[in-house]
Amino acid sequence: MSITLPRSSPLEQHVNPAGILAFLDALEARPDIEMHSIMLVRHGQVVAEGWWRPYSAERPHLLYSLSKSFTSTAAGFAAAEGLLDLDDTVISHFPELDAQITDPGSRSMRIRHIASMASGHAAETWGQALARDPSEPVRGFLLIPPDQPPGSVFAYNQPCTYTLASIVQRKAGMPLTQYLRPRLFDPLGIGVVGWHTLAGREVGFTGLHARTEDVAKLGQLYLQRGRWNGTQLLSEKWVAEATSKHIDNPNQSNPDWRQGYGFQFWMSRHGYRGDGAFGQFCVVLPQHDAVVVTTTATLDMQAVLDAVWMHLLPAFDQSSADVSQADLLARRLGGLELEAYQAEAEPSQWDPWLGEPFHIAPADRDPQTQLTFTSVGLQRTASGLQVTLHEGVDNAISFGVGSRGWTVSSPSDAQGKPIPVASAGGWSSQKLLRVEVIFLETPHRLDIVCALDDRCARVDWRLPPLGGARLHDLRSPI
16 A cells, blocks of 8 residues: 655745756756656655656656666565575575586675676676576576785676565565565555566566655665664664665766765765666756756766756755745646647548558668657547557557647557556648657657658667567556
């Protein structure tokens, strides 16, 4: 059962509303930053929250690598229950691989090394691990000799987290979500979450879908050093270790990515954080007794953190008595919305647009963008335009298109799985149709342009999904 955090006003918790407004101004001024949600918690109270429609509070969002911090939490519970020890060698948890893993570096790798991205590899090895053994990525990973002794060098390396998650699931005898349900999710009042799987396990390093407030609750648990409603849920020692620097990472390009790394948490110039691709953030600020959560679609993640440091940090303990600013902030947060493409709702003649689907040229199905769609069909319904997006010959979804704003729907694919989307579009000319599609449980948006002259469609991701963009990847698995 989902239970919400208590609510308060910025003024009551000594946060200047003008600083939050400046934060929103800074991000919305950037066309390359598309905000989906924001939640600010101070002294355990939500003081500001908002969702840019068509995103909404009740809908889960793909967290990408922010999933890692939930995996760390599972490992903390497992350590407290004696299922693992940080000084265990990784190979000791996979005895069936013992004879095959002969490299001394791989054999000496410990759980604390993989928890801190210090396996000894100099770079990401996920592709190599899958190539060596797609059915058991842990084996593929351990077959790659570390470049340096484990514990001596940082590399952001997905197999580290996958292996940590695999150990927890193997020792617990259940998926991460099931293991975390009575230990974390239920006590914090976190409702249904979904986690994508690979090789029979929940992935651990990515793939978790959760709501903005769920993420804020995790941050608040760590801020409270593992305590919740008077009960010590998570070991205070684990919280301290997980959120302390275990390895230096000076080779990272952005300043907030070279402050060191803990156990699946990044150290920041202020506090520490879990983060995921395209701007999924849970920033914990112990000095200010605050948590900042965002879901976003951007490549410039540093800019989001810069805005936090520039505008939100000065707002703490600088409470303004100007009630008008608080009222302005409340109206602003209540009116957030992503701009929807608007054009002519109908062509002068429907017939040329109907019938055979518009084919996506093979040259446009660039493997680098993970594009798996093959054609776009158009239908005229009583409510207006409907688009069918075909994936190969055996899968498709159909959805209505808003002509003066977003139309939200949850069409089912060929397996009967609902895929929540929001769509808007129209005819920019009598020979060009443009449609935008947001996959609402992810950060991703698709642009579709259908041209009547050659009956071809151009389909492009604004930001291509990582690790897979088939329809079944574009929704929470639960």
